[in-house]
Amino acid sequence: MPEKIIFLVGPTGVGKTSLSLSLATAIDAQIVSMDSMQVYRGMDIGTAKATKEERGDLVHYLLDVVDPGDRFTAEDYQGLAYQAIREIRKEKKVPLFVGGTGLYMDAILHDFQFGGLNINEDLRKKLHADYDREGGQVLLDRLAEVDPVTARTLFPGDRKKIIRALEIFYTTGKPMSEKKQEEAFSNRWDPLIFILEKDRQDLYQAINNRVLSMVDEGLVEENRRLREEGWPRKSQAASAIGYQEVGWYFRGLVTKKEMVRLIQQFSRNYAKRQVTWFKRYKEAYHFRLNEDRDREEALETMVELAKNFLEKESTK
Known part of the structure; x- marks a missing residue:
């Protein structure tokens, strides 16, 4: 029988974190982060990682699992995600995947078989x-x-x-x-997918404001600490948005003002690609979050849909 799993996804800046905490509490779920940069230890501000205070008693998986200088692949994520699902099931909880890395979502839902291509x-x-x-x-x-x-x-x-x-x-x-x-959709899972959206201008403004907040919260200082700890400049993590641009600032290639502008621009570009990626999931439920009341209504609907989904036998 396929296992039931739930996804709450959307572009950067749309408001996934706060909504996921409320949803997980309402349906007795444990959260599996689905973010390609939140797996790195010490990269907290630039990845908008939920703080320990925000997480509270909710269990989170796949946060802070590797050092910033390490390489981390979709195959690595898939293996750890499957392990997380098993552990959550042992606790008789619901796996709730939250994030914006579409490749990780595909790796799970399609059960990608990695390693089929020999390395040249x-x-x-x-x-x-x-x-x-x-x-x-x-x-x-x-x-x-x-x-x-x-x-x-x-x-x-x-x-x-x-x-x-x-x-x-x-x-x-x-x-x-x-x-x-060409990969077949996996029969291992029975997924319920929620996709969060905003009107473009609202999303871009939210992204711009979040970048400013990150800088105020210590993004530059976080980057400086990582580099003092020996973070390789050419590592996978160092190319992440919000870290690459601060690196340029440290090297004198851009001013601080230009650094902020570039982080905002690259974040908006990334969000646009995420929106395009998630549009492929026609079977998903889409929620537009432009006003505070939209968030409240979306949460109420998601809780109802999730509870009905979990109560029903799988039709697969």
Whole structure:
């Protein structure tokens, strides 16, 4: 019998964290973070990680699981997420996945089988050399020519993801996006998906304000501490939005004002790609959160839908 799992997803800045805490409390769930940067220890302000005070007694999984200098992949996430589901089930609770990393969501729902593609070390070394010599934008443009769907989800700083996508295309002759579509939807899970949305201008304003709050809360100081602890400048985590730009500020490449503007811009661009990604889930329930009352009504509806969902036998 497929296991029931619930997803609460949406773009950065839409208000997932506060709503997830209320929903988890109402349906007796435990939260599994679904954020590619919140897995890193010490990266709290720039990833908008819920504080210990905000979390309260609610159990959260997949926060602070690796050091900032470590590499962390979708395969790593999938394995830890499956483990979290087992632990939550032992506690007779409901797994509630919360975040905005669409690839992680797909890895679970489609039960991606990683490792099916042999690594071509020579090709990988060449692509890394190309990245060092020509820069991330050039390789991202190259990827856009052969796999525009995947390219639209990436930044020039996503070194490993860009190289992996090119590697898949050059090895198989098929774009990574097509390879994913060939994966069967997993029968392991019976999912209920809630997608949060805002009107574009409201979302962008929320993102701009959040970036300003992050700076006020100590984003620059958090970056400085991480670097003093020996955080590698070329690590996967260092390319994250809010960390890459502060690094440029430290190196004198941009002013503090320009740093803030770039974080806001890149965050808005990322949110736009997230919105596009989640639109593919036609079976999901979509909630628009433009006013405070929208949040209250959405929570009430989600609680009702979730309770009905959990009470019913799976139809799969």
